[in-house]
Structure formats: structure tokens, C-alpha cells
Amino acid sequence: MRPIIEVRDLSKTYASGTHALSGVTLDIAGGEILALLGPNGAGKTTFISITCGLVTPTGGSVSVDGHDIVRDYRAARSLIGLVPQEITLEFFETVMNTVRFSRGLFGKAPDDAYLEKVLRALALWDKRDAKLRELSGGMKRRVLIAKALAHGPRILFLDEPTAGVDVNLRREMWEVVRGLKKEGVTIILTTHYLEEAEEMADRVGIIDKGRLLLVRDKTELMHEFGQKILTVELTDPVAALPAPLAGLGLDLGDDGRTVRFRYDTHADRSGIARLLAEFAGHGLAVRDLSTEQTSLEEVFLRLVRDMA
Numbered sequence: 086m087r088p089i090i091e092v093r094d095l096s097k098t099y100a101s102g103t104h105a106l107s108g109v110t111l112d113i114a115g116g117e118i119l120a121l122l123g124p125n126g127a128g129k130t131t132f133i134s135i136t137c138g139l140v141t142p143t144g145g146s147v148s149v150d151g152h153d154i155v156r157d158y159r160a161a162r163s164l165i166g167l168v169p170q171e172i173t174l175e176f177f178e179t180v181m182n183t184v185r186f187s188r189g190l191f192g193k194a195p196d197d198a199y200l201e202k203v204l205r206a207l208a209l210w211d212k213r214d215a216k217l218r219e220l221s222g223g224m225k226r227r228v229l230i231a232k233a234l235a236h237g238p239r240i241l242f243l244d245e246p247t248a249g250v251d252v253n254l255r256r257e258m259w260e261v262v263r264g265l266k267k268e269g270v271t272i273i274l275t276t277h278y279l280e281e282a283e284e285m286a287d288r289v290g291i292i293d294k295g296r297l298l299l300v301r302d303k304t305e306l307m308h309e310f311g312q313k314i315l316t317v318e319l320t321d322p323v324a325a326l327p328a329p330l331a332g333l334g335l336d337l338g339d340d341g342r343t344v345r346f347r348y349d350t351h352a353d354r355s356g357i358a359r360l361l362a363e364f365a366g367h368g369l370a371v372r373d374l375s376t377e378q379t380s381l382e383e384v385f386l387r388l389v390r391d392m393a
């Protein structure tokens with residue numbers, strides 16, 4: 086099936102001379118959730134802005150369901166909803182009027198039945214006659230999504246949807262996004278929160294200094310680059326580990342008891358048997374063992390470091 090978004094060799098150099106994007110090529114499949122991760126200034130917002138026609142690329146192309154975003158701007162843009170980073174709302178307007186207005190901006194005929202569906206999906210229907218200033222922060226964020234969906238787009242861009250919101254609200258937003266995916270909406274989100282990508286994304290793209298370092302199925306990425314950490318708890322604390330153990334790349338915790346050992350889950354030998362034999366050989370009694378998978382955060386930091 087043809088991807089819903091095709092990005093080819095996309096570049097952007099701002100008038101200031103900043104290369105915000107360099108040679109980005111990417112296909113986004115209909116119905117997927119793609120999380121774009123990257124440090125500040127990586128080029129994520131520039132990518133979104135180009136795709137939404139707010140910024141002109143200096144090289145390459147983006148097409149949305151076959152419509153070029155420059156040559157065929159209107160058709161491409163009508164397929165996209167954009168939830169910006171900042172809350173930009175008319176605080177004295179009601180929820181219903183706000184979404185009606187957004188729909189009108191796209192030249193779509195009024196369709197209150199459709200807007201009702203959107204507001205219900207976002208748990209805002211009961212608030213349809215409330216003025217925006219009367220809403221909680223979480224509701225305001227949901228109104229931003231309702232506005233972005235008002236013209237019935239098939240693709241939704243969420244730029245840092247949960248920046249600066251508390252944990253409960255973040256979870257609430259995740260639920261909303263999952264619900265939209267079920268409706269068949271393609272979702273591209275940028276985030277600084279790796280937990281968010283880990284929780285939500287089907288695929289993860291990593292951008293750094295304007296380059297797309299990789300795009301990979303999230304589970305594959307975690308599996309391929311993930312390491313496991315074995316935590317060994319010693320029966321008696323030690324001031325330092327015996328010298329022969331130092332070469333194994335172990336971390337001794339401040340308590341002198343907890344030893345952490347990273348190992349590659351794909352290596353033929355994990356090194357655990359040798360490690361435990363060394364512990365026994367040096368008279369270190371082990372009280373407990375546990376293992377954990379490294380998080381996407383660690384995968385991300387390693388990739389950005391390795392590819393820098």
C-alpha cells in the first residue's frame with residue numbers, strides 16, 4: 086500500500102544559514118503512530134511546519150496521499166490536522182464555536198454531527214457551551230486536538246503534546262491518541278519524553294542536527310539496541326570491587342552492595358556465568374539477583390552519542 090506521507094531528501098536551511106533539516110527521507114504508513122525523537126533544535130518542528138505548509142523547504146519534497154505539499158498545497162493540507170506546541174485559543178469563545186470556526190477555515194461545509202462525534206471522542210461534548218477560559222488545562226489541550234480534527238483530517242501532527250503537563254494529564258492524552266488511532270487516524274508526534282514514545286509509538290524516528298538517524302519499529306529498536314542490566318546484591322558491602330572484576334565494566338553503587346552489569350542480549354555469551362564465578366572466586370557472597378531491560382531513553386542516548 087502506498088504510504089500516506091512520502092518525504093524525499095527534504096532539506097531546510099533558514100535565511101540565518103541554520104541547516105535545520107538535511108536530506109530527510111521517510112515513508113509514513115496510513116494508520117500508524119510515529120514518534121519523532123530528538124534533542125532541542127534537532128529539526129522536529131521544522132519537519133512538521135514544512136509538511137503543514139507553514140515553512141517552505143529549500144530542497145526535496147513531501148507528498149501527502151499523493152499531493153505535493155508545495156504544488157498541491159490545499160489538497161495536502163486538508164488531509165492534515167496540526168496540534169501546535171503552544172495553547173493558542175480564544176478564551177472568551179465557546180468550545181463548539183471554536184471547532185466550528187476551525188472547520189470553516191478549511192472551507193468545509195458546516196457539519197455539527199461530525200463535530201459532535203469529535204467532541205464526544207475527546208470527552209468535551211458536555212463542555213460544548215463552556216467558554217474556553219472556564220476549562221481546565223487538560224480540557225484546553227483536548228480542545229486543541231478537537232480544533233485540529235474539526236475538518237476531518239486523516240493525519241494528525243502533535244508537536245510535543247504533553248510538554249509541561251503532569252503525569253495524570255499525560256496519561257489522559259495518551260488515551261485520547263490511542264482512541265484516534267483506533268479511528269484510523271495516522272499520528273505523528275514529537276516528544277522529549279522517551280516514555281511517551283515507548284508507550285505510544287508503533288515506530289520511532291530519531292532526528293539529530295537535522296538528520297534522520299533512523300526510523301525503526303519500536304519493538305525491534307528496543308530489541309536490537311536494548312541491553313539488559315543484571316543487578317547483583319552482595320550480602321556484605323565492599324569499599325571497592327577486587328581489581329580483576331574492574332575490567333568487566335561493573336558499577337558499584339554508593340551503598341557498596343549493589344553491582345550493576347550491562348550485557349548484550351544478542352551476544353553468544355552474556356558473561357553472567359563468568360561474572361558469578363569471579364564473584365565466588367573473590368569471596369563475594371551474592372544475596373540476590375535481578376535483571377531489567379534498558380529503556381528507550383538509554384537506547385536513544387547511545388544512538389545519538391554513537392552517531393554524533
Ligand SMILES: Nc1ncnc2c1ncn2[C@@H]1O[C@H](COP(=O)(O)OP(=O)(O)OP(=O)(O)O)[C@@H](O)[C@H]1O
Binds near residue numbers: 100104129
Ligand atoms: N524561523 C527560523 N529561523 C531561523 N532558524 C530557525 C527557525 N526556526 C527554527 N530554526 C532553527 O532550526 C533548528 C531546528 O529547529 P526546530 O524548531 O525545527 O527544532 P526542534 O527539534 O523542533 O526543537 P525543539 O525540540 O526545541 O522544539 C534550530 O537550530 C533552530 O534554532
